[in-house]
């Protein structure tokens with residue numbers, strides 16, 4: 286269960302006790318605690334993960350005391366000095382500068398995310414730092430949200446509620462607020478991983494006629510999906526050098542003017558200027574985005590001016606159960622890594 290804000294704060298105070306109260310303990314306990322691996326957590330992660338770390342007795346940890354504001358880079362560079370383990374979320378860039386600041390003690394990095402485009406994998410590999418991440422536990426939540434976003438976009442729900450609320454609802458009209466339906470359609474899924482399959486499983490009962498899958502590497506395979514005559518395209522691939530801005534004017538120009546584009550992966554896979562052009566000229570019918578560049582997308586961004594573009598603030602995995610599971614998995618990956626054991630989910634570097 287999710288904790289109230291107050292309860293979370295209490296939990297957090299308990300969690301940091303080993304560091305803060307060492308002075309009040311017997312010298313033996315103090316000695317034992319000072320030998321425990323030191324861990325920094327870059328965010329107030331959900332309670333399940335904190336509980337696992339606190340009850341493990343295996344680490345002493347400190348965390349950034351907020352979920353609303355990311356830890357400032359300067360503070361982060363200070364806090365990681367000499368740590369043995371680091372738990373981060375997707376807003377922290379784990380690059381050469383940060384790894385240099387952490388120093389040679391750092392053995393394990395555990396990110397509470399399935400995406401790892403915020404990590405310099407090459408640097409981590411070079412330094413022999415093991416990396417845990419959180420696939421699988423968010424698949425259901427992301428797939429559900431993708432379906433919700435697809436339907437919201439294709440059936441123009443945001444426009445519709447706005448019209449209802451602001452007096453635009455006149456009489457029942459024959460073509461007013463018409464959208465596009467899934468029944469009988471062809472759906473393209475770009476990124477054939479766990480999430481892509483889960484999205485297709487959820488869309489199938491809507492009587493989709495045909496699915497076209499494409500993985501994104503090597504690039505030539507993408508051509509088959511680009512040329513496909515799909516009505517919906519759902520992007521759920523990882524952001525890598527190969528997939529950066531893979532959704533650009535070439536791709537949009539091959540889509541039908543009735544097509545709907547959905548992205549719940551990373552904003553970086555899309556060229557947003559090209560997407561704006563495609564949406565504003567009617568090249569494609571609509572787009573639903575859970576991810577953008579940058580995040581948050583400035584409220585003055587041109588994409589916000591378009592009625593046919595639905596933008597969510599990166600909430601695909603945001604269910605209480607999933608975020609707690611992600612936090613627990615990140616904690617367990619960290620503890621296993623620090624013990625030198627195989628992690629539950631470890632990135633092969």
Ligand SMILES: O=C(O)C(=O)CO
Pocket residue numbers: 375397398399400401423599600601602603
């Ligand atoms: O885990 C991730 O990579 C996310 O984007 C969270 O939704």
